[in-house]
Amino acid sequence: MLEIITGTVLAASAGLNAYIPLLGLGLLARFTSLIDLPDTWAWLTNGWSLGIVGVLLVIEIVVDKVPALDTINDVLQTVVRPAAGGLSFSAGSASSTVAVADPATFVTSAEVWPFVMGVLVALVPHILKSIARPAINFVTAGAGASVMSTLEDVGAVVLTILAVVVPVIALVALIGLIIWLSRRLKRMVAAKRLRRTQLA
Numbered sequence: 001m002l003e004i005i006t007g008t009v010l011a012a013s014a015g016l017n018a019y020i021p022l023l024g025l026g027l028l029a030r031f032t033s034l035i036d037l038p039d040t041w042a043w044l045t046n047g048w049s050l051g052i053v054g055v056l057l058v059i060e061i062v063v064d065k066v067p068a069l070d071t072i073n074d075v076l077q078t079v080v081r082p083a084a085g086g087l088s089f090s091a092g093s094a095s096s097t098v099a100v101a102d103p104a105t106f107v108t109s110a111e112v113w114p115f116v117m118g119v120l121v122a123l124v125p126h127i128l129k130s131i132a133r134p135a136i137n138f139v140t141a142g143a144g145a146s147v148m149s150t151l152e153d154v155g156a157v158v159l160t161i162l163a164v165v166v167p168v169i170a171l172v173a174l175i176g177l178i179i180w181l182s183r184r185l186k187r188m189v190a191a192k193r194l195r196r197t198q199l200a
Helices: 002-016 019-031 039-045 047-063 069-093 113-140 145-164 167-199
Strands: none
Touching: 002 019, 002 069, 002 113, 002 145, 002 167, 019 039, 019 047, 019 069, 019 145, 039 047, 039 069, 047 069, 069 113, 069 145, 113 145, 113 167, 145 167
């Protein structure tokens, strides 16, 4: 059960930032004993893989903090984030972590369903983020883009670490984050409508 929670939280983290959970898994597996990836996922610990994901992460971090570019990036990431969520769920749920000494035998990287589930989980925060960001940019005249992006990045890092170390707490944090994003989205949409009415 814990391995499924780990995979779910990692996939949700990928919905916020596609590269943070993948880079986190790779770094934690390579340099710590917190996680032991299956042989089929050992490529995540490869120096080239870590370097490529790291470069993509830097590009994502920069672009996501620029108004207008962040919206375009969200459209492009509609494919990337769910795919990363699928990979993160598959790798995380099949790994041995400090919280999961022996992952369930029915969760293997060779199966399709963990990837599909990861894709579906990652879509939730990605869609919330894609809807909220234009509203935030409109209401704050673009000033909120960098703030929200930074909060999302920090959230993805925290969720990735918690998913490996304490999956249950990670799940609680994830639920809290989704509730917060949903409420924030409602407020932003309401403020956007009010501002449009005032301008009209």
